[in-house]
Amino acid sequence: MVRPQKNRIVAFRPDVSYFKPRGIPMVDLEEVRLTVDEHEAIRLADFLDMSHEEAGAHMGVSRATFGRIIQRARKKVANALINGKAIHIEGGSYRIISEKRIFMCRSCNYQWEEPRGTGRPKHCPSCNDENLLRISERDIKKP
Numbered sequence: 001m002v003r004p005q006k007n008r009i010v011a012f013r014p015d016v017s018y019f020k021p022r023g024i025p026m027v028d029l030e031e032v033r034l035t036v037d038e039h040e041a042i043r044l045a046d047f048l049d050m051s052h053e054e055a056g057a058h059m060g061v062s063r064a065t066f067g068r069i070i071q072r073a074r075k076k077v078a079n080a081l082i083n084g085k086a087i088h089i090e091g092g093s094y095r096i097i098s099e100k101r102i103f104m105c106r107s108c109n110y111q112w113e114e115p116r117g118t119g120r121p122k123h124c125p126s127c128n129d130e131n132l133l134r135i136s137e138r139d140i141k142k143p
Helices: 036-047 052-059 063-083
Strands: 008-010 031-034 086-089 094-096 101-105 111-114 132-135
Parallel strands (some): 008 094
Antiparallel strands (some): 101 111
């Protein structure tokens, strides 16, 4: 009997759940399914530059398990990019740790919360720059 899969800790549900090549109708596209926990692994390792050990701790899994998750995720994304497939982000074994929507400006490092259902902010309320990053409460760097 196979051991049940442990729920991975995910900071938040992705704002966008679908990507597709431009100019190709959906009916003509194959689809790759990226799970929410695989999306989180890419966010932590590739976007936030965390080590596998640190990212695994954020997700509540071992370094080795995180390595397997990120390897699967990267292979799926590469398949979609190389072969012109759509990416659908859904499912997986995960639990959300925060319902807050926290954003950070990459230019001035200003951090703020946005209410749910208001969409992604267009610019930083502090410096008006458009280079924004969604972060979790655990990602906040305290002085």
